[in-house]
Amino acid sequence: MTERSRASRTPSVVDRLAAATHGRVPFSVEFSPPRDQAGEDRLWRTVRAFEQMHPAFVSMTYGAGGSTRDRTVRVTGDLADSTTLVPVAHLTAVGHSVAELRSMVGAYADRGIANILVLRGDPPGDPLGTWEKHPEGVEYAEDLVRLVKDLGDFHVGVASFPGGHHRSPTLEDDTRFLVGKLRAGADYSITQMFWDVDDYLRLRDRVAAYDPEQGAKPIIPEIMPITSIRSIERAVELSGSELPASVRARLAAAAGTGSEEDRAAVRAVGIDLATEMGERLIAEGAPGLHFITLNFAKATSEVVANLGLARPAPAMTGSATGVENA
């Protein structure tokens, strides 16, 4: 069987969500491309730890920079070849002509990858800066969804934004743009990380009211277990959203007033926050939970265990299990 024909037989994200068993809501995890060999080694330990927990799928983000891109395609392909996991490759339009985008999609198909999360991406350097389309590229993610769907039998997902994308003039516009991506052929969306579950529920209601057919497609909420105040503030700033005052206050209380932040207490609050969000999302019928891992397994696996979503990794500590700190 060729890699391309293997790709065409790969289960889709929607299949994987539907196949969840034992009444458990499925979970999935997001990895980022490693920057060097040490990062790649750590990623593989994390991958092996998650493999034991049976996530519905794993996604690999896509960043700027040629060498990272080559590594991203290679490592995502290795996930398809060497694990039991279903990989989803993120793909962005940043800095690419249509010809290059076609060749990226072909490179993924050649590695047996059929699930692609289609994104526009942010301007390199300053994610909140002015967006400039590649002269021979595409303007919006919706255009890239069409391009990928035209190239073959790919299972496509897109991004959604519980509080609205920071560049969308209004929430109504934001809903229209999301529905446009779904109508163009996307099967599901994964949200940006958020903190107020009501924002997720309102997004779901908005899409269902605008277009019931598209509103029936899964909207997978994304959760980032907080392990440090500095890293979450940076991540939130880069995404163009804000950390609500209530979350900030809980973290600040945990950090304490000493000269050094109480990192263990902050982390414990982060795990509690993610667990509380997960519980409410499950109660509200979310189709799955997608966790940002930053290539560490420990924090997410604790939340997953708290929620009873998977067989937890063996109770060992340290890198021997791949369940490293964070």
Ligand SMILES: Cc1cc2nc3c(=O)[nH]c(=O)nc-3n(C[C@H](O)[C@H](O)[C@H](O)COP(=O)(O)OP(=O)(O)OC[C@H]3O[C@@H](n4cnc5c(N)ncnc54)[C@H](O)[C@@H]3O)c2cc1C
């Ligand atoms: C789950 C998830 C994963 C992500 N992974 C990555 C990643 O791997 N790499 C990365 O670089 N970034 C990633 N991002 C960030 C994402 O690329 C940015 O948020 C980006 O600014 C928007 O991408 P989009 O695909 O939603 O773009 P689009 O849907 O194209 O929207 C971009 C802007 O254009 C507006 N718009 C959309 N369609 C139209 C239209 N038809 N007419 C007028 N305006 C329109 C939208 O309101 C929005 O303001 C991710 C985001 C999420 C939520």
